[in-house]
Amino acid sequence: MFPELIDTRPLRRAVDDGLGWVVRNWGGELEAAAHPLLVLLNWIERLLIATPWWLFIGFFVGLAFLATRNWRLPLVVFLGLVFLGLMQLWRDAMITTALMIAATLTAIVVSIPVGVGMSRSERARHMVTPVLDLMQTLPSFVYLIPTVMIFGPGKIPALLATIVYASPPLIRLTDLGLRNVDPAVMEASRAFGTSSTQRLFGVQIPLALPTILAGINQTTMMALAMVVIASMIGAGGLGYQVLQGIGRLEVSRGLFAGLGIVALAIVFDRITQAYGRRLQERIGVGEVR
Amino acid sequence: MTDHIQLSNSALSAGPDDLSIVMRGVTKIFGPDPQAALALLRQGKSKADVQAKTGHVVGLDNVSLDIERGQIYVVMGLSGSGKSTLIRHVNRLIEPTAGEIVVNGEKVLDMTMAQLGDFRRNRIAMVFQKFGLLPHRSVIDNVAYGLETRGVNRAERLEKAAHWIGIVGLSGYEKSRPRQLSGGQQQRVGLARALAMDTDILLMDEAFSALDPLIRSGMQEQLLDLQSSLNKTILFITHDFDEALKIGNRIAVLKDGAVQQVGKPEEIVLNPANAHIEEFVRDVNKARAIHIRTIMEKGVFEPCEVAMPADARCEDVLPCFDRHEWVGVLDDAGSQIGRVRARQVIRALARYNGQP
Numbered sequence: 337m338f339p340e341l342i343d344t345r346p347l348r349r350a351v352d353d354g355l356g357w358v359v360r361n362w363g364g365e366l367e368a369a370a371h372p373l374l375v376l377l378n379w380i381e382r383l384l385i386a387t388p389w390w391l392f393i394g395f396f397v398g399l400a401f402l403a404t405r406n407w408r409l410p411l412v413v414f415l416g417l418v419f420l421g422l423m424q425l426w427r428d429a430m431i432t433t434a435l436m437i438a439a440t441l442t443a444i445v446v447s448i449p450v451g452v453g454m455s456r457s458e459r460a461r462h463m464v465t466p467v468l469d470l471m472q473t474l475p476s477f478v479y480l481i482p483t484v485m486i487f488g489p490g491k492i493p494a495l496l497a498t499i500v501y502a503s504p505p506l507i508r509l510t511d512l513g514l515r516n517v518d519p520a521v522m523e524a525s526r527a528f529g530t531s532s533t534q535r536l537f538g539v540q541i542p543l544a545l546p547t548i549l550a551g552i553n554q555t556t557m558m559a560l561a562m563v564v565i566a567s568m569i570g571a572g573g574l575g576y577q578v579l580q581g582i583g584r585l586e587v588s589r590g591l592f593a594g595l596g597i598v599a600l601a602i603v604f605d606r607i608t609q610a611y612g613r614r615l616q617e618r619i620g621v622g623e624v625r
Numbered sequence: 626m627t628d629h630i631q632l633s634n635s636a637l638s639a640g641p642d643d644l645s646i647v648m649r650g651v652t653k654i655f656g657p658d659p660q661a662a663l664a665l666l667r668q669g670k671s672k673a674d675v676q677a678k679t680g681h682v683v684g685l686d687n688v689s690l691d692i693e694r695g696q697i698y699v700v701m702g703l704s705g706s707g708k709s710t711l712i713r714h715v716n717r718l719i720e721p722t723a724g725e726i727v728v729n730g731e732k733v734l735d736m737t738m739a740q741l742g743d744f745r746r747n748r749i750a751m752v753f754q755k756f757g758l759l760p761h762r763s764v765i766d767n768v769a770y771g772l773e774t775r776g777v778n779r780a781e782r783l784e785k786a787a788h789w790i791g792i793v794g795l796s797g798y799e800k801s802r803p804r805q806l807s808g809g810q811q812q813r814v815g816l817a818r819a820l821a822m823d824t825d826i827l828l829m830d831e832a833f834s835a836l837d838p839l840i841r842s843g844m845q846e847q848l849l850d851l852q853s854s855l856n857k858t859i860l861f862i863t864h865d866f867d868e869a870l871k872i873g874n875r876i877a878v879l880k881d882g883a884v885q886q887v888g889k890p891e892e893i894v895l896n897p898a899n900a901h902i903e904e905f906v907r908d909v910n911k912a913r914a915i916h917i918r919t920i921m922e923k924g925v926f927e928p929c930e931v932a933m934p935a936d937a938r939c940e941d942v943l944p945c946f947d948r949h950e951w952v953g954v955l956d957d958a959g960s961q962i963g964r965v966r967a968r969q970v971i972r973a974l975a976r977y978n979g980q981p
Contacts, residue, residue, distance in 0.1 A: 524757025527716055528771045528822075529745030542761045618802075619761045 359485050370492045373442060377495055381434035389426055393417045396603060403610035412606060416599035425574060425596045432573035433600060435491075435566060436559040439498040443555050447503045448548065451510025452536065461511065468504040476501055476565055484569050494571035498562045505554035513547025514540050546616040553608040560601045574600070644727075645826060645858035646692040646715055651724030653710055653882070656681030659722045672881045684710040685721070686882040692875075694825070697852060697859045699873035701866060701905075707882035708862045709754075712830050715860060716749050717741055729825065746775045750819035754831035756811045758803040764814050765790060765799040771822040782821075789817040793847070809840035816844075820851070829861045833868065845872055866905040870894070870914045878902050890914050911974050912940035920973045921954045921963035929953035929964055939970050946970075 358366075384392070393414060400410040420429045454461045476497055483493035517540050525539045541548075567575030574593045581590025654662045654675075662681035665674070672683040685707045692698045702708040713719040714726055717733050726733040729748060736744060750771060758767050765786045766773075772782035790799055793813040795806075803811055812832060819827055833841045849872055852859065863869055869876050870890045878885045878893065878901075886898035894914040897903040918935040931945050932953030945952045946967040954963040 518755075520753060520755040520757045521759060523718060524751070524753055525759075525770075527718060527745060527751040527753075527757075527828075528774050529742045529747075530774050531742060534774065539759060 355482055355485060363486055366486050367488075367492070370487060370496065373438070373495055374492050376441070377434060377438040377491055380438050381431055384430040384434050385427060387430075389421055392430075393421075396607065400607050400610065403607055403614060409606055409610060413603050416603045419599050420596050423592045423596060425577065425593060428572070428574045428577055428593065429596055429600060431571075432560070432563050432575065432597070435495060435498060435563065435571055435573060436556060436600075436604070439495055439502055439559040439562075440552065440556050442495075442499050443503040443506055443559075444552060446499070447506040447551070447555075448510050451507045451548075451551075452514060454507070454511040455514035455540075464507070468507060471500050472504045476562070480565070480569060489570040491571055493569050494566035497569075498559050498566055501562050502555045502558040505558065506548075506551035509547050509551030509554065510544070513544030513551075516547070517543045543619060546612050546619065549608065549612040549615060553605060553612065556604045556608060557601060560597060560604070563597060643693050644691050645694045645696075645729060646690070646698075646860065647725075647727040648688055648690045648711075648714070649725040649727075651685055651688045651711075651714055651721045651726060653684035653707075653714070653719060654681050654722045655684055663722055672883075683707075683882050684719075685714070688724070688879075688882070688884055690877060690884070690887070692858060692860060694858050695856045696874045697848075697861055697872050699861045699863060699869040699876045700879055701863055701869040701873075701876055702879035703864055705881075706879040708864070708879050709830055710882070711879065712751075712828050712860055712862050715826075715828055716745050716751065746771070747822075748824055749826045749828065750822040750824045751828040751830065752812070752815045752819045752832040754834055756803070756808075756815045756835075758811060758814055758818075760803055763800050763802060764795065764806070767803060767814055768817045768821050770818055775822075785821050785823075786817070789821045790814075792820070792851070793817045807840075809836050809844065812836060812844065816848075820855075825858055827857050827859045829859060831862050831864065834864065841868070848872060866909050867913070870909065878905070891916055891919060895919075910940070912943065912970075913938050915939045915973055917942055917952075917954055917965050917970075920969050921965045922969070923963045926951075926953075926961070926964050928961055932961060935962065939974060942970065943967075 396417065397410045397414050400413045401407070403409065420426055450464060454464050479500060480493060480497050483496050487493045487496070514536075521539060521543070522535060525535050530538065563571065563573060563575035564578050565575070567573060567579050574596050577593030578590050578597075581587065581593060652663060652666065653659075654666070656662060656679065658679070659681060662675050662679045662683070665678060666672075666683060666686065670678070672686065675681060675683055688707075688711060690698075690700075700708045700711055710719060714721055715728060715733070717726075717736070721734070728744075731744070733741075733744070759770065762770070765783060768786035768790055769777075769782040772785060777785075787799060790796060793816055795810060795813050795817065798806065798810065803814060806814065812835070816832070819829075833844050836844060845868060848859075861869075861872060873890050875887065876890055876893055877887045878898075880901050886893055886902055888896075891914055893902060894906055894909060894911060897906045915938060916935065917933060917937050917939065920939075921935070929949070929951045931949050932955050933942050933945070934955050934957070937954075942952050942965060951964045951966050953961045954965060956962045
């Protein structure tokens, strides 16, 4: 046994008391600050639930066709979504999709600027990288509990936890994509008298777009991976069905809802990947040699 | 512009007026503390010494060049000689450690970032070894890129771009992507992009080095052809001595970041300044380097049946000796100023091959 050199109890008490103080004094303000996220999530959720099922299926089948120009992927998308409908999981699937989309959109808005900052400054990179490691490895319950204490159980802590978990790959891939832009192209652009903002939007981001899109794909997948945990704190949706299945020892309920999550994951993963490939073909990786 | 230095106003010194690019004592040292290394270099230490002592790399060592307006000025050197570093100083893609650079009478190093952007957009264009084309844009949008950064409206820049695409011989490829083109075609896009800027000065960094020999030779001829009508100041970097001889009005040879010799192509071929340059000269096609002006018999002779301009090279007159004993030499106005015969050409070539 490692000898007890210091007494950790005061430290632990300080952390707990500190959180309690934040909840008491800043709870309302923090909740107000996170309110726009809730509005976004509720709006997407209402939109998806109000959308007729055939329109939803038609939209994503069409999107899959546009991305690949053949019928294999649209068929997969069609089967996946029809499975959700047949299993009476449609409404839960819409709630889960809404959470995923809201988390992904927020992650995009936050992560891409952070990735840009990292790609431009070595110092920013050194500061952000350990934070990303922490976000990806810290068990999510560890930060779920304080967020629930601050915001109360419900959709906001679920959404925040999903964003925290799903953002790092997008930040990392944005940084990587921007750094990997051919230096010869960047130099040529510089020689023509462009400003650094012109280079960012005119050269770097367009050329890094396939990598950034791969990051968005990762973010959607990680957001879906969080739905069961998110449902524990009141997010609802497919994750809640899984949770109920476990609680009532109803294997079938858990299994079908679980397969529903997989179906959603396949639909969104394949569609975003197909768009990434198209973009990559259009830009041409590793050309001009 | 405030930092306009008056190299030109004096009517007495007409010389500097013709200078397009002037570099004075330009030194570049790569590393965390260039000033310390610079002090060592100033004490007369060599590039290798400085690197061994401080870990700093000397890119350029006290380079001074005078590049006249309308010249093709070639800087020749092997890899690591600092030639690519040198050309990037002219538009300040690289900041020198010490020295002065004047382009068209403006001190480049005194410019603010805004002035520098303005200068790059309007005064100077560049062609790159690795082309540096924007892969996500079509050929025509690549060629129009420089004009776009200058703020030229879309219709006008596309019209100009189409014009230059035609001149470099890529009509029909306007909508293609760079990666759909061959290396030679891609470099034509790079050249058209630079020419579309319509600047007095063109920087070409090993522009043809990545191309196949046949295509390279075609591009060289196209450049000479264009230059005869455009009369730009072209700073051309190459590691290929033959290329330097073919296109250069003047050549500077660079080694370890220092200028070894500056001169007209034949001056360098005929009188290499040191052993390093002699090594290049040994393998070179002298028939291409030596102009008949330097070996002709001067004087008034009866007109010869065939004649060549004085700028013609030995390789140009050799085929004439198949049928004729004498070849006349003409000045710019077309009157005969001398003549050469096969023996003189043979003697010139043999002598400079190092044989007695």
